[in-house]
Amino acid sequence: MGDLRLGPLLRYADGSAATVWVEAGGPCAAEVRCADGAGGTARTFQVAGHHYALVEVAGLTQGAATPYEVFLDGTRVWPLPDSPFPPSVIRTPAEDGEVRVAFGSCRWAAPAADEQDPVGPDALDTLAARIAADPEGERPDVLLLLGDQVYADEVSDATRRWLAGRRDLAEPPGAEVADYEEYTHLYYESWLDPEVRWLLSTVPSCMIFDDHDVIDDWNTSAAWLDDMRATGWWRERLLSGLMSYWVHQHLGNLPPAELAADPVYAAVRGSADGTDALRAFAAEADADAASVRWSYRRDFGRVRLLMVDSRAARVLDEQRRSMLDPAEAEWLRAQALDGRGSYDHLLLGTSLPWLLPHLIHDVEGWNAALCRGERGARWARLGEKVRRAADLEHWAAFPASFDALAALIAEVGTGPEAPATVCVLSGDVHHAYVAEPAWPGAAPDAHVVQLTCSPVHNSVPLSIRLGFRFGWSGPARALGRWFARHGRLARPAVRWRRDGGPWFGNQLMTLTLRGRSARLRLEKAARGDGTTVLRTVTETKLS
DSSP: OOOEEEEEEEEEEOSSOEEEEEEESSSOEEEEEETTSOEEEEEOEEETTEEEEEEEEBOOOTTOEEEEEEEETTEEEESOTTOSSOOOEEEOOOTTOOEEEEEEOOBOOOOOTTSOOTTOOOHHHHHHHHHHHOTTSOOOSEEEEOSOSSOSSSOOHHHHHHHHTTSOTTSTTOSSOOSHHHHHHHHHHHHTSHHHHHHHHHSOEEEOOOGGGTOTTTTSOHHHHHHHHTSSSHHHHHHHHHHHHIIIIIHHHSOHHHHHTOHHHHHHHTSSSOHHHHHHHHHHHHHOGGGOOOOEEEEETTEEEEEEOOSTTOBOOTTSOBSSOHHHHHHHHHHHHTTTTSOSEEEEEESSOSSOOHHHHHHHHHHHHHHTTTTOHHHHHHHHHHHHHHTOOSGGGSHHHHHHHHHHHHHHTSSTTOOSEEEEEEOOSSSEEEEEEEOSSSOOSSEEEEEEOOOSBOOOOHHHHHHHHHHTSHHHHHHHHHHHHHTTOOOOSOEEEEEEEEEOSSEEEEEEEETTEEEEEEEEEEEETTEEEEEEEEEEEOO
């Protein structure tokens, strides 16, 4: 039997079933026992010397909450002895009931409780404390973590010291993560935080990677990828990043029926050691991004979530540059149109914002034009340098994909079967804002908004604050038009305006969806009276 190394994480939950993820200290049977008699058991599988299980819990009652415990080979390991937190519970949604969705991105692991936190209180820690203080009060039905759950390229001082004990940091990749074992350390550091550990054990979560889960600017361009593949350390870093993401984040995103049909999951579970099978999968994903789909769909009653991979599914050829490869784009369209009329709200999760401050949008489009040769080879070389230095890689840097997403949203949002809202949920840019697009001619019937919320726990330097405030300003918009003219850019498919923000700090947004109504609340973690609280910054009705 092994001890409980990490978890439990409550991942999937519907009206009758759930999945709970754990890492054990050795091979064993992992079991979840619920107070109402529901439960499930799974044998651990092995990857790189670590032992994991994803337990499917069956027999749950719709619209109910039941405490649960975790056992490894019959020994109770959760809740922890002398835990200060309430029991972890599985709450199943009521049919066509209210759905509360909290979301954010970009989380550095919080320091130990006795250490000063240089970037301020952690929004997830603060959310956990609020729920723990009032277990029967308001809580999210699902938590969406929209990228940069771990930082492979920006490690803490404690992790740097741990890395230095393993290898010479003078050798590449230096004080960054190099292999699978080092990735597991990042997850321990982040998810063993007591408040976050309890929060993730009792609130279902959906996740998607962004660049720092692997490396800053991941897949920003074909030239960037060529440079990375020419190094001696990149392949191991990427394969380890994809393998650890699959284990720690991706598996729990999937409903039980999809897990049962997943050949990679079957191969890993069916082997005494699944490392080779998972490594082969990651290698195939590196060689052919279209061979793998990290995007997924989740339905919460009459709320549909489409979580979109806006990192690994890119087409990087400058003449065919696209945020999504053709198969991925077709999958997104099919899922958005499937059963239209059966959902009241469509949530499009993408780590990178679709609508940006106007100046940044125009600069990214200008840069993409230069890099594809619109102004000649000299400008193209300059464009590539600027692209990497300024992180010009959002939807605006893929103009055809930007317009295609606008067209899909208009199609989904128009007509008698249109949902009440289409909300694009994003993070990445270390501030929060609300933006609303407008189409030329007839507008969609749905209320369409870009909702951006970042960071959960990270630094927000003065340069970011000043830059994004200016980016939304009138003078910045005029400057952006100059860049658009120089890049010979066509007008984007939509215009948009900022309806709220920019707001800065460690923060979370929450959507409360009931019937065809939608309300948005932004809360910021703040210190007060010897504790931390989530203070409401703004609250507004969307529909």
